[in-house]
Amino acid sequence: MDVLAKLEQQDERTMKEVMDQYGSYLKRSSYLMVKDEQLAEEIVQDSFIKAFRNIHQLKEPEKLKSWLTTITYNLCRSHLRKKRFKLFSISDHDHHLEDEREEQPESYIVRISQNQQLAKAVLQLKDTYREVIVLFHYDEYSIEEIEAITGMKQPTIKTRLRRGRNHLKEILEKGGLGDE
Known part of the structure; x- marks a missing residue:
């Protein structure tokens, strides 16, 4: 029997x-x-609840991850529309590093x-x-996949990626990483 x-x-x-397979990924993204x-965490829980209630809408098992991502991003967007947040400090643990235990301690810390x-x-x-920076660079989705997840057109995605990268470069060059 399939998934x-x-x-x-x-x-x-x-x-x-x-939930075990996609939970950490969805939490980091959200x-x-x-x-x-x-x-x-709440958004990811809500995403799983919504997904499991509506699983009959998904026809292709290989699209489960992108479908869960779409649900999670839509819930994030919905929440952001309702309320704007101040920047919080990122936690000290890094969710993007996993299998680099053999690396030298100094380079690992850097x-x-x-x-x-x-x-x-x-x-x-x-x-x-x-949104597009996270989907493209952290979650490693293609432009086409981001289009399917967000509903944005490809030229819009490319423009936002370019502008987002430029803004990131400015932030990093200025060293403006303090809490706002």
């Missing part, structure tokens, strides 16, 4: 496997959008610091730029 059929039957083991760890600075800079971007 979608098991999810349609509300198989708890399969639901847990899907955190980069809403800038609040607890809110990101890279963690650089990644944290970059993440802080990303959090300072306007929502419109941050």
